Amino acid sequence: MNWYTESWSDECKFSIAYDEKIYSEKTPFQQIDFYKGKEFGTFFTLDGLMMVNEKDEFIYHEMIVHPAFATNPNIKRVLIIGGGDGGTAREVLRYKSVEEVVMVEIDERVFRLCQKYLPVTAGGIEEEPRMTLKFEDGLAYVKKAPDASFELILVDSTDPISVGEGLFTIEFYQECYRVLRNDGILINQHESPYFTEYAENMKRAHKKIKHIFPITHVY
Structure with a gap:
């Protein structure tokens, strides 16, 4: 039996058995690996960290x-930053009222x-x-995007290291604020507070967002 393992803290590891x-x-950007197992199906990692499993x-x-569509059902134009697995786009496209993604x-x-x-995540997106x-x-x-051109920006990035690092800066959040309309919403993946190291990354990112956006919530 083969095992894929991540260390989440000094006292916690996460392991999944895989068949192949x-x-x-x-x-040029990162290491990509795909695995297949019985319990979680196919999953892939970027630079040794799990991104998605079936x-x-x-x-x-x-x-x-x-949550964004529950807050504003009239979202028409959506920008997804990252989201390469396609799952976020798949969910946005369920809304028939959305005109462009x-x-x-x-x-x-x-x-x-x-x-x-x-x-399961990327199939049919391109069509x-x-x-x-x-x-x-x-x-x-x-x-380079025009002012006020989107009602929703979804930042579905990797964690604030490597290729995702530029998406956790004051400059990036300022540009997002500029291209959102007055009733626009930014949803930003910026780590989990569950483990100490992750919580520190999350708090740093959220502090930058609070500096720019008038209303912010963590969920």
Whole structure:
């Protein structure tokens, strides 16, 4: 039996048994690995950290998307920064009232490999006529985006290290605020408070957001 393991703290590790490692690739941005097992199905990691698995991906993707639509049912234009596995776009596209979704993912290989190995999240996304895919840096994209052009920005990024680091800066949050409309919403994945190290990263990111946005909540 093979085991995939992550150390979450000095006193806690997370392990999943897998039957086979089905794909591995080093891109210019990160290391991508896909595994397949019985309990969680197919899952993939970026630089050795799990991103998505078949069994429970819905928990994350539903919760990053639906609270915003419960708050403002009239969202028409949505910007997704990151989200290369496609799950966040899948949930946004469930809303027939949405007219356009722009997904900006820095590493095209993440999306292409998820299309092949994880179609539960990425399957059919590219064929959706309301969907626009852009494979470029998220900060660079928002810097050139017009003022007040989106009602919702979903920052579905990796943690504040490596390729995701630029999405946890004051400059990035200021640009997001500029391109949101007056009733716009920013949803930002910025770690979990569950473990001490993660909580510190979360608090640093949230402090920056509070400096720019008049109303902020953690959920």
